[in-house]
Amino acid sequence: MRVALHTRVRADRIEEYEAAHREVPEELREAIRAAGASSWTIWRSGTELFHLIECDDYARLLAALESLPVNISWQARMAELLDVVHDYSADGAGAGLPVAWEL
Template identity: 70%
Template sequence: MRVALHTRLKEGTEEAYEQAHREVPTELVEAIRAAGAKDWTIWRSGLDLFHVIDCDDYGDLLFALEKLPVNVTWQARMAGYLDVVHDYSSEGAAAGLPVVWQLP
């Protein structure tokens, strides 16, 4: 399944956010894969961030990562950069952007 998400940076944090993503902990990357993610790409346009996640089941992915210490630490770091954060709660599974059109 593919899920698209929108988050938003706080003004002035663009470079720090991008630098942080050049240093994603290996343990976190391994945990994301173990939780069922096949791919996770983030694009930035100004302060807007667009994520596309290809995973087995997005709800299961969130459940596996929500309380995992390496992810909790990472999300606390990201919260310093973000006005709109990625929701890892059970309600977050419904936070994906709706599909408007897909190439047939």
């Protein structure tokens, strides 16, 4: 399945956000893959961030990652940089962007 998400980086923290993503911990990358994600891409337009996640089951992915210490640490770091954060709670599974059009 494909899930598109929207988050927002703080205007004064863009450089830190991009630097953080050049150094995503390998333990987190492995955990994301183990939770069922085959791909996760983030695009930035100004402060707007658009994520496309390809995974087996998004709700299961969130549940697997929500309580992992490496993800908790990463999300705490991201919370300092973002105005709109990625929701890893059970409610977050319904937070994907609706499809407006597809070819």
